Amino acid sequence: MFLFIDQGNSRCKYVLTKSVELFKEEAAGAWDSKASSADELKKHLEQFAGFGVKAVIISSVASRETKDLFKQACERTLKITPVFATSTSSYSAKDNSAIGNSAQLSRTLVNTYAKPQALGVDRWLAMIAVFERCVTDFIVIDAGTAITADWVNAQGVHQGGHIVAGKKLLQQSLLGETGGIAWSASHDNQAEGDLFGQNTSAAVSLGADVMVEGYCRQLVRQIISAYKDADNSNNLEIWITGGDGAEVLQWIEQELKLLNKPIKVTLEPRLVFLGLNHWFSVNK
Ligand SMILES: Nc1ncnc2c1ncn2[C@@H]1O[C@H](COP(=O)(O)OP(=O)(O)OP(=O)(O)O)[C@@H](O)[C@H]1O
Ligand SMILES: CC(C)(CO)[C@@H](O)C(=O)NCCC(=O)O
Numbered sequence: 001m002f003l004f005i006d007q008g009n010s011r012c013k014y015v016l017t018k019s020v021e022l023f024k025e026e027a028a029g030a031w032d033s034k035a036s037s038a039d040e041l042k043k044h045l046e047q048f049a050g051f052g053v054k055a056v057i058i059s060s061v062a063s064r065e066t067k068d069l070f071k072q073a074c075e076r077t078l079k080i081t082p083v084f085a086t087s088t089s090s091y092s093a094k095d096n097s098a099i100g101n102s103a104q105l106s107r108t109l110v111n112t113y114a115k116p117q118a119l120g121v122d123r124w125l126a127m128i129a130v131f132e133r134c135v136t137d138f139i140v141i142d143a144g145t146a147i148t149a150d151w152v153n154a155q156g157v158h159q160g161g162h163i164v165a166g167k168k169l170l171q172q173s174l175l176g177e178t179g180g181i182a183w184s185a186s187h188d189n190q191a192e193g194d195l196f197g198q199n200t201s202a203a204v205s206l207g208a209d210v211m212v213e214g215y216c217r218q219l220v221r222q223i224i225s226a227y228k229d230a231d232n233s234n235n236l237e238i239w240i241t242g243g244d245g246a247e248v249l250q251w252i253e254q255e256l257k258l259l260n261k262p263i264k265v266t267l268e269p270r271l272v273f274l275g276l277n278h279w280f281s282v283n284k
């Protein structure tokens with residue numbers, strides 16, 4: 001069995017699979033990333049002890065210390081040293097005629113960061129997964145604790161991206177960093193209000209909703225504007241993943257409809273895992 005792990009800022013998600021080639025999920029689940037003391041981590045990993053795990057492959061955006069803690073816990077409980085995926089300067093796609101790639105035998109995804117490893121590995125893996133499934137320009141949006149959007153052209157060159165705070169981070173930054181808001185919110189039993197908050201909790205949470213909706217809609221406008229002079233604006237796909245992907249999909253689709261732009265949008269919750277699987281296929 002192979003254990004694939006996506007260690008995000010809030011949740012640690014896993015997939016167990018018998019075969020890297022087929023990547024069929026035998027089991028999948030998640031736990032809270034914050035609960036990461038050595039003991040708690042050990043408990044989480046012990047659930048895999050009876051599965052005959054041969055390798056542990058991990059995408060982690062955690063700190064060096066948290067990664068080390070994970071490595072030690074893995075070595076103690078499963079007797080396996082996990083392999084951590086890293087962002088690299090390029091990735092060569094498999095020859096895949098199923099997606100219309102018979103003409104271009106070698107396709108390469110290019111990381112344009114001056115320091116390639118500085119690009120979040122989850123972003124890189126999500127790009128790899130889409131690159132393996134799409135031969136046009138694409139945008140990949142990962143809506144997790146942070147929301148990231150990355151733009152890759154048909155030649156495979158990363159054009160850059162955005163990193164924005166997701167809903168929970170937006171709320172935490174207000175409630176955590178400003179004493180007055182936290183004090184006011186501490187008087188709220190529950191959020192009151194529908195469109196506009198009638199107490200602090202609701203004002204902060206409804207505001208965060210509008211921020212995320214606004215970012216998604218404006219992102220679509222920015223993309224459409226970038227393609228306005230191109231005759232190939234239909235040669236663009238949008239791919240979405242992450243815990244809040246379904247909600248982001250809704251805003252993106254509404255905005256595209258409003259602008260009458262029939263761009264193909266795909267929600268694929270497993271993009272980071274699919275990318276991690278491709279990464280492992282070439283790095284094992
Ligand atoms: N079962 C769940 N538990 C917790 N959050 C969930 C769950 N299902 C969906 N979500 C949503 O997922 C969001 C977190 O997304 P995700 O799990 O992709 O983030 P993450 O683990 O922090 O990853 P990253 O740090 O890579 O963004 C939360 O804001 C929440 O709204
Ligand atoms: C932005 C996050 C936190 C998203 O999970 C992650 O990709 C990350 O830590 N990135 C490093 C910074 C960068 O990608 O430019």
Ligand SMILES: [K+]
Nearest residue numbers: 008122142144
């Ligand atoms: K993620």
